[in-house]
Amino acid sequence: MVSKVTRSPGADSSGIFRRPRLVLKLKRFEDLPAVLDKTKSYPTPVRVVGADYSQTRCVGGDGGTTVDLGALDKILEIGETTVRAQAGVRLGTLVQALAERGLELPLTPEMGQISLGALAVTTLPQASYGAGLAQLSSCVTELKLITPQGKQMVVTERERDLMRVLRSSFGLLGVVHEVVLRLRPQTPVKIDYQNLSLKDFSARFNSTIKAPGALRLHISPFNDRITVERRTLDEMASLTRSGIWQIRNSVMRNVLPAFGSTVGSVLAAPGLRAVMLSGMQKALGSTRGVAIYAHEWMRDMPTEAWKARHTYSLWAFPEAAFPQVLAEYFAFCKAYYKEHRYRCNVVTGASRLHQDRGSLFSVSYTGPMFTLEPSSTGDQGWDDFLIDFNDFASGLGGTPTFNQTRALQVEHVAKAFGERIKLFRALRQRTDPLNRLRNSYFAYLLG
Numbered sequence: 001m002v003s004k005v006t007r008s009p010g011a012d013s014s015g016i017f018r019r020p021r022l023v024l025k026l027k028r029f030e031d032l033p034a035v036l037d038k039t040k041s042y043p044t045p046v047r048v049v050g051a052d053y054s055q056t057r058c059v060g061g062d063g064g065t066t067v068d069l070g071a072l073d074k075i076l077e078i079g080e081t082t083v084r085a086q087a088g089v090r091l092g093t094l095v096q097a098l099a100e101r102g103l104e105l106p107l108t109p110e111m112g113q114i115s116l117g118a119l120a121v122t123t124l125p126q127a128s129y130g131a132g133l134a135q136l137s138s139c140v141t142e143l144k145l146i147t148p149q150g151k152q153m154v155v156t157e158r159e160r161d162l163m164r165v166l167r168s169s170f171g172l173l174g175v176v177h178e179v180v181l182r183l184r185p186q187t188p189v190k191i192d193y194q195n196l197s198l199k200d201f202s203a204r205f206n207s208t209i210k211a212p213g214a215l216r217l218h219i220s221p222f223n224d225r226i227t228v229e230r231r232t233l234d235e236m237a238s239l240t241r242s243g244i245w246q247i248r249n250s251v252m253r254n255v256l257p258a259f260g261s262t263v264g265s266v267l268a269a270p271g272l273r274a275v276m277l278s279g280m281q282k283a284l285g286s287t288r289g290v291a292i293y294a295h296e297w298m299r300d301m302p303t304e305a306w307k308a309r310h311t312y313s314l315w316a317f318p319e320a321a322f323p324q325v326l327a328e329y330f331a332f333c334k335a336y337y338k339e340h341r342y343r344c345n346v347v348t349g350a351s352r353l354h355q356d357r358g359s360l361f362s363v364s365y366t367g368p369m370f371t372l373e374p375s376s377t378g379d380q381g382w383d384d385f386l387i388d389f390n391d392f393a394s395g396l397g398g399t400p401t402f403n404q405t406r407a408l409q410v411e412h413v414a415k416a417f418g419e420r421i422k423l424f425r426a427l428r429q430r431t432d433p434l435n436r437l438r439n440s441y442f443a444y445l446l447g
């Protein structure tokens with residue numbers, strides 16, 4: 001077998017296995033069946049790791065075998081409407097190769113490290129342009145995977161129900177080694193900003209959501225500011241990159257990820273932080289008519305120590321109730337600060353999501369939604385804040401994700417997904433009766 005095995009130390013100080021016993025760097029997908037078959041050589045659970053940028057323990061080694069597919073990094077075939085690539089290819093690499101041919105994915109996230117294997121099986125909601133396509137996995141039209149029994153399977157979008165479950169499978173139903181993704185011709189995106197108070201945002205909400213385009217929000221509860229970023233596809237737009245767009249991108253690329261190590265301590269003083277955030281929002285608010293290609297907003301996070309520097313958590317809420325949810329979020333943040341002297345030190349993000357039933361655990365499965373993404377440098381108090389924020393979000397009918405919602409509890413999951421959890425559990429038990437692919441994180445949340 002052409003692979004590299006490294007041995008991880010065993011249990012952590014709590015006595016619980018969080019890390020894998022083995023990390024296997026696989027060079028050929030043909031070796032996967034043997035790995036799954038040999039339980040003595042490759043201890044259970046067998047978990048796949050992509051880029052390892054998830055916000056939760058969804059990879060979760062648990063004293064088993066972690067399979068790193070990073071070496072399966074070939075883009076196999078670029079056509080006019082689809083691209084075929086191996087699971088270890090990073091999205092940033094793919095998007096760049098497509099841009100060189102005048103092509104793009106229908107959705108482009110801001111982070112480039114995401115592996116295509118993870119893209120296919122996790123929940124990655126993006127500010128969306130229309131119904132049916134609000135999660136990256138909905139761009140997947142074909143998957144090749146190895147089942148827990150070591151069998152090769154090819155699934156296309158013609159098998160809708162199976163595809164829907166696989167797109168939310170987190171490595172629990174099989175190991176994906178190849179994907180096909182839908183493409184479209186590269187189209188300029190016009191970007192406009194509006195800088196609003198909560199009152200103005202609520203008053204204009206209906207017209208805001210009716211107008212065409214994808215919506216991304218930058219929210220500061222303590223400054224009463226919501227910057228609405230509208231991205232409109234416009235084939236006729238000529239590309240312009242105003243100075244403020246460069247600044248916005250530079251802040252996204254350089255300042256936010258580095259907050260923890262550079263300006264984080266300076267910004268600890270609430271006054272200074274407010275000045276910087278509101279200055280940025282004011283500047284964005286006066287930006288009009290920037291037009292760029294989507295791949296230009298993608299950035300790579302620093303490869304080291306990112307976890308400590310920029311973290312966030314994500315819940316989604318029904319669109320119709322979103323102004324009310326925001327009002328309650330502002331009140332929650334202020335009350336929390338009053339009681340615990342903690343507030344998030346990075347702007348809260350949000351995206352409008354159209355309904356998308358392409359994956360079982362899609363956060364906009366039941367209808368159009370808005371996400372709410374409190375963000376921070378992971379400073380002291382953040383973990384406790386999230387525990388209370390989760391109860392707040394669940395209480396307001398929010399829907400979480402398994403890879404981007406931190407500190408999730410089983411009751412949050414049961415409330416949000418109901419029958420969908422039962423369906424997935426039954427299928428997982430049938431597909432993997434020996435729990436070869438299941439780790440403790442999913443055993444707790446999904447059974």
Ligand SMILES: Cc1cc2nc3c(=O)[nH]c(=O)nc-3n(C[C@H](O)[C@H](O)[C@H](O)COP(=O)(O)OP(=O)(O)OC[C@H]3O[C@@H](n4cnc5c(N)ncnc54)[C@H](O)[C@@H]3O)c2cc1C
Pocket residue numbers: 047048049050051052053054055058059069087109110111113114115116117118119121122124125126170171172174175176177301306310311403404
């Ligand atoms: C600072 C920061 C900014 C971010 N910004 C964005 C953003 O702008 N947009 C966005 O969408 N996301 C963003 N993310 C989220 C992030 O992209 C995803 O949560 C995560 O990166 C998924 O990709 P990954 O390759 O890291 O997956 P991993 O964390 O490695 O894996 C995720 C899950 O998928 C399973 N898996 C991985 N590969 C396979 C496979 N081949 N077969 C079967 N199962 C597999 C794993 O076992 C695990 O359960 C951001 C994250 C961070 C830390």
